[in-house]
Amino acid sequence: MTTPYQYFSDENQHGNYQYVSLKEIIDNMLFEATDDDSYLKNIKRFRLFHYALQAIKEANKSTANDILAFEITVPDNLVVIVPQDYVNYVRVSVVVLDASNGGFYLQPLDINENISTAVGYLQDHKGEILFDENGGILTADSLNGYAKPYKKYSIPSGCSGSTAKTSQLSKYGQFKVDERAGKFLFSSDLTDKEVVIEYVSDGLQAGLREEEITVHKYLQKAIEDFIYHACIERKRNVPANEKLRASNLYKSSLHKAKMARANFDLMQIAKSL
Structure with missing residues (x-):
């Protein structure tokens, strides 16, 4: 555990406490998958990583104020x-x-x-639109903001x-x-x-390495619930009621994350009014 002295002394750690890495989330889910009665048993890490990227994009789309x-x-x-x-x-x-x-x-x-950002269609001397060998329209920047700043x-x-x-x-x-x-x-x-x-x-600004991708701790539960639901959604050996429970659990945790990340500032609202 990081001590206050270590935190304040290391500039790279400033503000990191409120974020959790994707690697830590995946490690936690793999640990839970070791239980014999877990529906995630024998799940591959690359699959968790794939669903985690989807989860981060969805969570940030709904709750992002970072x-x-x-x-x-x-x-x-x-x-x-x-x-x-x-x-x-x-x-x-x-x-x-x-x-x-x-x-x-x-x-x-x-x-x-x-x-202007319009794409210009190329034409011949008769004004007929020109096409390439595949039947696509030939285009150019013409008079838009790229050709004519x-x-x-x-x-x-x-x-x-x-x-x-x-x-x-x-x-x-x-x-x-x-x-x-x-x-x-x-x-x-x-x-x-x-x-x-x-x-x-979209939350993936740090690249595609697990330890470099971080999410706010408010979103951690929603991301884990999304991954779990995505993993069992198409499994035939998982009961329908468990799939429904996982779906409702994700919706609930995402709603809580939205409320937590809303940052309602009554004083600021009063000043604006």
Whole structure:
């Protein structure tokens, strides 16, 4: 057991107490499978690992409020690739210098749906769509944000004669997420600037090694119940009532995990109101 001194002295352990590794979960289930009357008897580790990955994805999809974030410099092509474990973005911000104290803070960016991510169909001189040898349509980036990065122009304050709507202007920059392509597109005024992307992960951000994949302890019971139900669901020697019990047990533990991870802050709600 880790002592308080060891915890505070080792930076790698900071915050680890609230998480449990996938390896530990699988080891616990394999230990239970050693009982002669266990329906998991003779279960293979690779099968538990397979179901565990599914369980983590399902649990995080339902209960995730553990937001990950990374900082990156916007390149010249104004395109940033989403992380491999990306599910959905929460907030995209630019890092801004606070001139009053020399510190930095995050300024949320505006989303601009007018940045084109449409795929262009190739056509011949008669306007007919071109196809490849397999019958698929030939495509190109054409005039979208990948081929023609979105240029943003600023209008000086006090400039007269402008017809631009102030609601369409953004002081700090704009972005759009192309989820199908797995990329963020930014406006030209963000070139070479630092942006922070906060996003929801599928829980597998650490790779596929058991000891590197961690889940919050609130989710441990739900994940174990999911694995157990998945293991016995198609077994012919397991009674139907046991399968139903396992299914209901998973739903119950997942509901409890949702409530535990909801993080209702009455004081914050009161401030917002």
